[in-house]
Amino acid sequence: MAVSVKNSELIYKSLKNCGVKIVSALPETWLVHLIRFSEEDPDMQLVRLAKEEEGVGISAGAHFAGLKSAMLMQNHGFLASVNGIVSLAQLYRIPLLMIISYRGEMGETDPWQTEGGLRTESTLKALDIPYDIIDSPESVEKKINKAAVLSESSERPVALLITRDLMVE
Amino acid sequence: MKRIDALQRIYKQLDSKLIITNMGAVAAELYSLGHRKNFFYLEHSMGLASSVGLGLALSKPDIKVIVLDGDGSVLMNLGTFSTIARYNPKNLTHVIFDNESLLSVGGFPTATSTGTNLKDIALSSGVKNAFETKDIDDFESLFEKSINIDTSSVLVSKVEAKGPEKFTMDLGLIENKIEFKRYINSIKED
Numbered sequence: 243m244a245v246s247v248k249n250s251e252l253i254y255k256s257l258k259n260c261g262v263k264i265v266s267a268l269p270e271t272w273l274v275h276l277i278r279f280s281e282e283d284p285d286m287q288l289v290r291l292a293k294e295e296e297g298v299g300i301s302a303g304a305h306f307a308g309l310k311s312a313m314l315m316q317n318h319g320f321l322a323s324v325n326g327i328v329s330l331a332q333l334y335r336i337p338l339l340m341i342i343s344y345r346g347e348m349g350e351t352d353p354w355q356t357e358g359g360l361r362t363e364s365t366l367k368a369l370d371i372p373y374d375i376i377d378s379p380e381s382v383e384k385k386i387n388k389a390a391v392l393s394e395s396s397e398r399p400v401a402l403l404i405t406r407d408l409m410v411e
Numbered sequence: 412m413k414r415i416d417a418l419q420r421i422y423k424q425l426d427s428k429l430i431i432t433n434m435g436a437v438a439a440e441l442y443s444l445g446h447r448k449n450f451f452y453l454e455h456s457m458g459l460a461s462s463v464g465l466g467l468a469l470s471k472p473d474i475k476v477i478v479l480d481g482d483g484s485v486l487m488n489l490g491t492f493s494t495i496a497r498y499n500p501k502n503l504t505h506v507i508f509d510n511e512s513l514l515s516v517g518g519f520p521t522a523t524s525t526g527t528n529l530k531d532i533a534l535s536s537g538v539k540n541a542f543e544t545k546d547i548d549d550f551e552s553l554f555e556k557s558i559n560i561d562t563s564s565v566l567v568s569k570v571e572a573k574g575p576e577k578f579t580m581d582l583g584l585i586e587n588k589i590e591f592k593r594y595i596n597s598i599k600e601d
Contacts, residue, residue, distance in 0.1 A: 264470065287469055290497060292490025299459035303466020306429075306451070306592050311466075329455035330463075334588045 244411045249379050250275035253341065253404065256386035257312050262339070263287060264304045266297035267314035272343040272409040276314055294319030298326035302336045310390070312339040317346065317362040318355075320401070327369065331399045338399035339390050344375070349406050366401055373401040377408050412547045414508045414570040415440045418479075420551045424558070425449070428475040429467055429595065433460040433484040435515035436574035437508055441479065443575060446582060448594040454584055458488030461505050465495050468503035468563075473600055475502050475558055482509040482523045489532060495563050496537030503563045505533075506554070512572040533565040541565040 254276055257265070265280045266289040267273060280288040289300050297313040304311040315323070320342050331338045345352070346359015366373045372392060374385050385402060393400040414436065422444050430450045432438045438452035453460045464478035485491070485507050495503065511524035523529060533541040539562035542553045550568050557564040
């Protein structure tokens with residue numbers, strides 16, 4: 243298994259095209275290249291977190307300062323961030339662009355990812371978070387741009403689930 | 412030391428800085444001293460006030476950011492010290508009023524009443540400068556030192572477990588956010 247550098251580049255370029263200046267992240271296998279690009283880019287502030295929920299605070303601070311941000315995390319990190327998403331981002335109307343690796347879906351080999359995978363979309367729906375699934379390189383730029391636009395105009399969290407088909411070669 | 416008296420001592424110093432508070436007594440007492448447009452009260456998401464402060468400090472490196480927090484909130488997000496230490500923005504000061512109690516919900520003792528030391532945790536997490544005091548004169552001088560020091564800093568202020576008579580504030584949550592964001596947007600930077 244190798245994580246796709248090419249598709250990671252596509253995602254990163256799309257985030258840059260949306261004007262994202264701050265990325266918060268917790269390492270996850272599928273996100274390694276995205277985190278590396280963020281770290282190597284002098285025009286990007288990467289914030290490595292101890293726990294994903296902190297990223298909601300980072301994005302809120304960036305929003306107050308007028309900067310666009312994105313969160314990179316695994317779906318289990320999303321599940322761990324729910325109170326921050328509800329009681330900060332939704333309560334105070336903070337735009338959140340969440341790029342979430344969709345572990346535990348069809349083809350998952352790690353048993354520990356499967357329960358979280360099963361509950362990711364139902365949790366997003368329960369929280370009224372608009373989301374889309376990106377499973378092919380052709381739709382990356384368009385879907386990221388549309389999600390960024392909606393999160394800014396609605397001042398709410400929006401999620402993009404990036405899949406095995408997109409991230410793994 | 413009472414928290415309201417400590418807040419009173421530093422109130423004038425909060426001018427032209429960006430202030431983030433946690434919820435409950437800190438927010439209500441600061442508000443009671445006089446609300447300003449550069450104050451943002453995070454009325455929930457306990458533990459995240461310092462994360463908001465970090466995001467702000469990294470986004471506005473030339474403006475001082477002061478987080479006014481409580482022990483109950485900080486204990487919910489101890490990883491914040493590690494993240495702040497990693498990036499170490501010199502314009503970020505994290506003040507923690509430690510009354511060893513979850514006062515706003517009935518005064519249940521927190522772990523700082525049974526030996527947890529937030530200053531030591533901050534230092535061990537890599538925060539370069541962390542202080543603790545029980546004395547109000549010391550607090551005032553350590554605050555001055557913390558906001559001017561060349562690293563991120565943590566100042567733990569051990570206060571009595573006494574809160575305000577009322578927690579209500581005549582300020583909507585979204586109103587506070589919009590006003591705060593607009594204030595930041597209006598700052599002229601050199």
